[in-house]
Amino acid sequence: MSAPDLTAEILRGALRAAAEEASIVVVRSAYSTFIVEGADAAAAILDANGRLVAHSLSTAIVQCASLRSALPYVLDAYPPAGMRPGDVFCSNDVYQGGVHANDLLVFRPVFAGGRPAYFTGTLIHVADLSGLSAGGMAGDATDVFLEGLQLPPVRIATAAGWDEGLIRVLAANSRTPDRLLGDLRALVAGVNVAARRVEALAADRDLAAGIDGYLAHTEARMREEFARLPRGTYTGEYAVEDGDERRRVRVAVTVRDDGVLVDFAGTDPQVARPVNSGFSQTLGGVMYALRCFVDPALPMNEGCFAPVEVRMPEGSLVNCTKPYPGGGRWATVAAAEEAVFAALTRALPGSGAAASAILQAFSISGATRPWLHMAFELGGMGARYGRDGPDATGALFGGGRNIIPQAEPIEARLPVRIEEVALIPDSGGRGRWRGGLGTRTVIRVLEDALVDTRGDRLRDPPAGAEGGGPGRAGGYFRERPDGTREPLPPKATRSPLRAGEALVVETSGGGGYGDPAERDPDAVARDLREGRVTR
Structure with missing residues (x-):
């Protein structure tokens, strides 16, 4: 150096x-x-x-x-x-x-x-x-x-x-x-x-000169990485769940000599529901998806943004305007990422991945006095060529470092008891390479509470690719003291939980990749031995 x-x-x-x-x-x-x-x-x-x-x-x-x-x-x-x-x-x-x-x-x-x-x-x-x-x-x-x-x-x-x-x-x-x-x-x-x-x-x-230098170096490296992609325009799309409706995010990715154009023309219009995304969040999703196709050692700074042009139609799912809500942006951001993945997989056959689960957010708050537990659980990542999907990683979380809080501090601070956090066997999509597993979390409330849920890919679980099967769908459930369960809506506000009842959060598994009949028998035996699948 x-x-x-x-x-x-x-x-x-x-x-x-x-x-x-x-x-x-x-x-x-x-x-x-x-x-x-x-x-x-x-x-x-x-x-x-x-x-x-x-x-x-x-x-x-x-x-x-x-x-x-x-x-x-x-x-x-x-x-x-x-x-x-x-x-x-x-x-x-x-x-x-x-x-x-x-x-x-x-x-x-x-x-x-x-x-x-x-x-x-x-x-x-x-x-x-x-x-x-x-x-x-x-x-x-x-x-x-x-x-x-x-x-x-x-x-x-x-x-x-x-x-x-x-x-x-x-x-x-x-x-x-x-x-x-x-x-x-x-x-x-x-x-x-x-x-x-x-x-x-x-x-x-001379801080300014030093910063200019390394931002320029990152930009040059980013352009070099994009130059390895075949020139042309490639399309992809993915759906967001909105009750009984499916809202579609569509994208065209054009690889040019000087960088990449990502155009969301044709994406469905914004709706009066919390599934829209603000422009900054969609931009972040695009950058995350593109970085999956370049050298992961590149630092994330302005040099990464410079070769990328993103067009987000105003008033669409990916660029909401006032007064449309934008708080439920994550499903749309993840759909934008999946659409970019699908587009660039067409440019680079064999480099893609099956669809992944996304984070399932929820909150539990006091019904009679103010207390609040906000959290999310992570589902399985889709498999890709040559690799099983990792379990419970939240593939589309966005590239940050975040952890699921440990049970003991939550129980010490709040009137809840965390009874289970476990992988769900058989939840990863079948394939030559298996999808990552989803999780089950059981949180019992010790006093009356209210629950808010915000999930996606629950009615339409993450799809497989190249002949692979879909992951198992997750969901939210109310569990009675006698063990009976009833589903809660994927997007709901202030659902009541009585003292002694539990919120059960099950995340979806990732999609599988390739023909399941071609799976390595040793991998099947290992999955059985480790409890990831059942007979």
């Missing part, structure tokens, strides 16, 4: 470490159980031009895309010339680069040469922020206002302290104000720590 390359790598590592430290500060300072125990926090460093410079290991690509997409709206609302050291800004507007109401994005400018030159950003799913559902997962929201309090870019703090009026408004719109404000303070602590690290780096070296 040459001296310039070594310097660039050291600089990239220092900036990534600053973002990672910010995410750790957020997790350790947060009040919400899912953040503290699940490490669900994102942090990034950007420049004043809105370019993504570095991010934490915990940051999923959809979160990178949101932080990157939202910053220009902050700069429009608060021009840099009027910013002062210590200013902190916040937003959650899905139409201005946000995710949904409960995902707060916080930014702080970092000054160099007397002007804002960089920004540090953090993002987490905060405790309750109004809306139909505690935790922000209203499965029956017909407009964005039912999903929670909407925040355009606002200044929440200066060097003198918090904007107390705004803080009171936020607290008044939460069922759990102490947890909300604790989470918000954690977000601000994260951007403050990262800002100090970036200030120190800028003081010691």
